[in-house]
Amino acid sequence: MPEGHTLHRLARRHRALFGGRPVAVSSPQGRFAAGAAAVDGMVLKKAEAHGKHLFHHYAPDRIVHVHLGLYGTFEEAPHPVQEPRGQVRMRMVGETAYADLRGATACELLSTAEVRAIRARLGPDPLRRDADPEKAWVRISRSKAPIATLLMDQSVVAGVGNVYRAETLFRHRLDPQMPGSALAREQWDALWADLVALMRDGVRRGRIDTVEKEHDPRLQGRPARKDRHGGEVYVYRRAGLPCLVCGTPIAHTEHAGRNLFWCPTCQPEYR
Template identity: 60%
Template sequence: MPEGHTIHRLAAQHRQVFGGGAVRAESPQGRFAAGARQIDGRVLRETDAHGKHLLLGFDDDRWLHVHLGIYGRNTFGPVPAPAPTGAVRLRLRNAEEYADLRGPNVCELLDPAEKKALHDRLGPDPLRSDADPELAWRRISRSRTSIGVLLMDQSAVAGVGNIYRAEALFRQGVDPSRPGRDLAHGQWTAIWADLVSLMADGVRVGRIDTVRAEHTPEAMGRPPRVDDHGGEVYVYRRSGLPCFLCGGEIRTEVLSGRNLFWCPGCQPG
């Protein structure tokens, strides 16, 4: 599932391509035909992102709400757009470019009150200027649930996925199984600051890189990482390999249905 930086990049791309102009909309698949008719010809006034939720605001005060989920994809291209193939839920286009949305978990129209309700049920997003990390801390500091689970709970912290979860905890030396209430406030502040910085880098470059300068392939004389997700990381998908810092073996286990990666040497219990 795309992590929050990808959604913020999509919001910026939609704003760059369609912002301020009338947008043609259709649902080749047919599953969003009624919604497409309502926004067809409307002006895209603004875009927004909160966690893993993309929001496109039109001039009639309605918002297109998209959650890509595991299988959803957004692709852009120049016009003339090719004939739709496969399950294209929504196609947006103007005179220059088009965007196809395939297989989203959610594709719906919201009014302003419904949009506010969506924001209200989500935790603070490290990529949003209005995010308050203390809101997340108040929940984390009272919870017996592990910090590894809490970071993936979108009602606690929005936008963090499996990679950022594993990497931020490693970088701060925090055992992912530690209960939230056993985390020091200073540790939470450092984790949040790391997420803000790392995820902003992800928005800028379009991939997740988490290793510090002294641990890059060039600095360490090691081969670059080869992985579908791209980017240089410390522990994510490195199970059984040696840690760059302590040389110990990176471990993995399933935690709340997701693979968790950590280094017992650098993240002691």
């Protein structure tokens, strides 16, 4: 599933391509036909993201909400506009380019109140200027759930997915199974600051890079990582491979239905 930086990149891209101008919106597939007709030809006033949710604001009660889920994608192309290929849920056509949405979990027309209700259920997003990390800290500090669970709970922190979870816990040498209530305030402050920095870098690069310069593959004499997620990472999807810091094989287990990766040496068991 795309992590928060991907949605913020999309919002930024859509502002550049379509913002401030009328947009032709349609639903070649038909599943979003009524919603598309309601905003077709209107000016896109704002595109923003909160966590893994994307919002296109056309008018106070005409906001298109998109959640990509596991399989959703936006594909862009310059004019001329081509005939739709496959199941296109929503097509946006601007002055110079168009974008097709496929496979999204949600694509719906909402009111301002409905968008406000979605955002109220979400935790602070490290990529938003209005984020309040104190809100997340209150939830974490009072919970006995593992920190690995809490970081993936979108009502606690919005936008963090499996990659950012695994990598930030490694970078701060935290046991994924450590209870949230055992986390010190200074540890949380450092973790939040790191999420902000890493995710902002993800928005700029379009990939997730988490390794420090001294662990760059070119300096360590090892091949660069090849993965559809891109970027150089410490533990994510590196099960059985040596830790880039200490050489211990990276461990892997299933945690709450998702894959969890960590280094047993660098992230010693919490006691």
